[in-house]
Amino acid sequence: MAQMEFYFNDDDRKELFNFIQLKGGKFIPDVGYETDNYIIIADCEEFMHYQRSETTHFFLIxxxxxxxxxxxxxxxxxxxxxxxxxxxxxxPYIDFSFYRGYSDDAVIPFMKSLIEMYPKFIHFDSSQEFKATIELKGYYNEIMLYIKNKCNLILIGKKKYWISINVQKEIGQD
Structure with a gap:
């Protein structure tokens, strides 16, 4: 599974949402629903509401x-x-997680975000697996490039972290 951890503040997350929405991407919150229809998030304000109080996990289609x-x-x-x-x-879809906090012993004292892409999916009408499409991989890579352009790669100990420039200022690592 391809994945990347990164550290974005709320303004960075809003900009990421808007970037993806301009590309045609649609965020779906991973919540319980009363019917068999899921919600497609309409705008940045609704996205921030879900991210702050309903769920940390989203599907991107x-x-x-x-x-x-x-x-x-x-x-x-x-x-x-x-x-x-x-x-x-x-x-197929892309997974996003936008955490709300961090532990007291966190190396980066800031809320973490995560983007993931599974290599295989299962057809909705059978149990047959299919591979992630070339289009999905390209889309994922475009988002990763966007995230990396908003961040610096910081070495702490023996591990590297993608931290946005805004977060670096907030935590005093600029």
Whole structure:
């Protein structure tokens, strides 16, 4: 699985959301739904609301690389109807996580973000796997390039961290 950790503040996250939305990308919050329809986040304000209070995990889809709808199923173990998106079924998609805080012993005392891309997905109407598309990989790489251009690669100990210029100023590492 391809993945990258990075450190963005709220302004950086808003700019990333707007960049992806201008490309045609659509963020879907990984939350429980009352029906079998998921929400596509409409704007930056709604994105920040979900990121701050509803979930840290989002699916990113785009017609440029998505071949199938995401699979959403009812959780049969809950009395009240509750639907959730199945991981790796349909799509393909890109995963984003935008954490809200950090631990006291964190090397970087700031909220971490994560972008991930699975190498394989499962068709929504069968159990057959399919590989991530070339279009998905290209899209993922464009986003990674955007993130890296907003960051400096900082060596702390023996590990390198992608930290945005704004975060560096906030934590005093500029």
């Amino acid at each position: 785009d017609a440029k690389y998505s071949l199938e709808p995401l699979q959403i199923n009812r959780n049969k173990y809950i009395d009240k109807p509750a639907y959730f998106i199945d991981q790796r079924i349909g799509g």
